[in-house]
Amino acid sequence: MLGHRGVPNRFGRLGSLVETFLPWTGALVVVLLLCAALRRSAAAAAAAVLSAVVWATTFGGTLVDKRADGGNITVVTHNVREDNPDPAGTARAVAAADADVVALQELNGTATAAYRKAMDGHYAHRSVQGTVGLWSRYPITDSAPLDIAPWPRALRATVRTPHGPVAVYAVHLPSVRLSPAGFGTRARDSAALRLAAALHDEPLPRVVVVGDLNGTVGDRGLSPVTSRLRSAQAESGAGFGFSWPAAHPVARIDEILLRGITPRAAWNLPATGSDHLPVMAALRL
Incomplete structure (x- = not known):
């Protein structure tokens, strides 16, 4: 230990x-x-x-329960699972949380339309880049894919909140695998280094990184990213906040990470058709 x-x-x-x-x-x-x-x-x-x-x-x-009042913006992140049997139901469940900003990962070609239809009814602004999507009550500008992997699985956008602009990174780091050769994290760790480089160059002082990191904040392979940011769940949650797998969670791999923003409360939402639990946080800008 x-x-x-x-x-x-x-x-x-x-x-x-x-x-x-x-x-x-x-x-x-x-x-x-x-x-x-x-x-x-x-x-x-x-x-x-x-x-x-x-x-x-x-x-x-x-x-210890560290949740408190005082947030003025709420954020949800959810890996919706590529082969989710009920994408529309999952989207409605996430939208029902009534967050200000929502990031979804593992959108696929056939289900993306269902997510768009369900989410667009609740949010005026949207950006989908590859397999990740961002929905917001507030205007989204400067949205573009983030080159962290051989295929699009991350984006960077500016969300124009009433309290000022926030750089939002919606990310899905590559999966890891446990095999006789060991714990396969090389692709994930390489993506984390590229994400860390983008965060280093980020000009906005307030940053939110949301998504499926395929690892915990204690994993040294993610330290290039996690060492630069605060974890909303670690600082303002209640318990370990394990988010995967949804049926019997054993690890918190879905994170809301912050810079220049104060977390006030963080918690998991009820299970959907995904193998991940949605994670929500109230933040103070």
Whole structure:
């Protein structure tokens, strides 16, 4: 738990794999406590209690409800799943959250029309670039694809809010795979480096990055991006906010990241026809 940064990434990206599921080390602490009780060993109990203290120190603050009032703009991000059996229903569920800005990922050719039809009834402004889309109550300008992968899966746009312009990056980083060769994050990490370069050159002081990162903020492979931004869920959520897979979430890979903006509250929305949960946040500009 304390030495995860020392786990090397050179061999099968093992360090990234450990950091993706690091909160689940708490389950191992429970096993240690049970074993100590069965052995009736004071030394084993002390080791287990020490592990529990380390886990609580590391993750205890995450379990505290940090949600507060005071937001003046709301944002939703949702990976809608390419083969979603009910795109129209998913779009209606997301629109029902009544957010000011919505970013959707994994739009495909046949379903995009259904998302447009359902979302356009709630939002006056839209930009779809490849497999990602952005809907907003406020004008969207300067929208363009963001070159982070061999195919379009990210965009950058300016949203003209009543509180000033905000640069919005709607992104879907490449997927990762666990195989005998290790944790396959190379394409994702390369895309994260290109995204980080775009963020470095971003002229607007207020930035929102929303989307499916295919990794957690604790994964060192995403640090070029996450080290520059604040996580709305980490700072203003209640609990770990795991968003994937929707049926039994084990990791928070759908994020709302900020620069120059204060998060006030963050939470997951109910499941849709996707294998991801939608994530919503109230922000203070």
